Amino acid sequence: MNLAKQQILEAAARLFEKQGYHATGLNEIIRESGAPKGSLYYYFPEGKEQIGAETALWSAGQMAGRIRTGLAQSDDPAEAVRLLGLGTAEAIENAKFSAGGPLMMLAAESAVSSERLNAACREAYGLMQAAFSEKFSGNEPLARFVLAVLEGAILLSRVNHSADAVRQAAQYLETCVKLEMNKEK
Amino acid sequence: MNLAKQQILEAAARLFEKQGYHATGLNEIIRESGAPKGSLYYYFPEGKEQIGAETALWSAGQMAGRIRTGLAQSDDPAEAVRLLGLGTAEAIENAKFSAGGPLMMLAAESAVSSERLNAACREAYGLMQAAFSEKFSGNEPLARFVLAVLEGAILLSRVNHSADAVRQAAQYLETCVKLEMNKEK
């Protein structure tokens, strides 16, 4: 992918994550990106919605990678989830609670209003769910549950400016996953 | 509370829930509310932020009520949570996935940008957490966990236009709560 396009995408991701889709202006994205001002509509001819959609998918790819790395810390799926959660909590603190990636914002804001963005977000969450599902021997419902729990906990962490919700969720999740994975055998 | 003010608040709640805080204009709120156009800055002299903050708190009061009613369906906390979750899932379908109340949107969008809105959202979530905590003999961490799970599941339901995530979460949650409540005895 072209450098300027990539810069725009990453700047958009940061801004969407912090303040949301509608609160972020195109000018702001260009300013923050350092990319040439004329290149925005060159690389994203369909405008802001396209930027949102591509940001969602790109960011979900990143997140899926981090999830896989985090889950690789232990062979035991339940413990792996706990460790991933603890790592996420630390990341949230380092990011000063501008956390969870742009996907949460894009997903919430587009769910009812924008067909296209919504479709992209659905696919994006699918990528993340897949990263969990691999670790859970293909148990998709469990993967989706874990994903939902982490998203919810991250939301509360943003609001409370404290990663406690995520740390606690990690703890509870370990139990849930252990239980569910044993049931299968 | 004055009728016009109440109308504005409820219209704002609906719009914030559907499309978010920044995507909703003051004009739109007035149009939707049916309240006199001149009354907006009369009842909300501090403007949009005040509307957001009061909407968050009012809506959280409503939600806390619904949570209490839902949880009253069973004496067993674990089963009560499952029933509340199933009821929520149905409500989401009826609302055509414009779900979860305005609080989720307000919280996500204001977490980093607006000090005042963020404070209101924090308090609002506190009200909801309290409604759970009562049922869990004061177990605040568990209450917060359940709250986080439901918020996360609602987010995924919005994205996927399917209440499945909430139904499944309700199922998993019953197990979690049962486990945690037994541990205490």
Place this chain on the structure above:
DNA sequence: GTCTATACGGTGATAGAC
């Protein structure tokens, strides 16, 4: 309490030069 008019900045987007 409510209304209208208005200020002023910002929005996403397009056209055409280079």
Place this chain on the structure above:
DNA sequence: GTCTATCACCGTATAGAC
């Protein structure tokens, strides 16, 4: 590929009449 000028529109907020 990039820039600048410009578009029409919408945002929030205020002033002052009634």
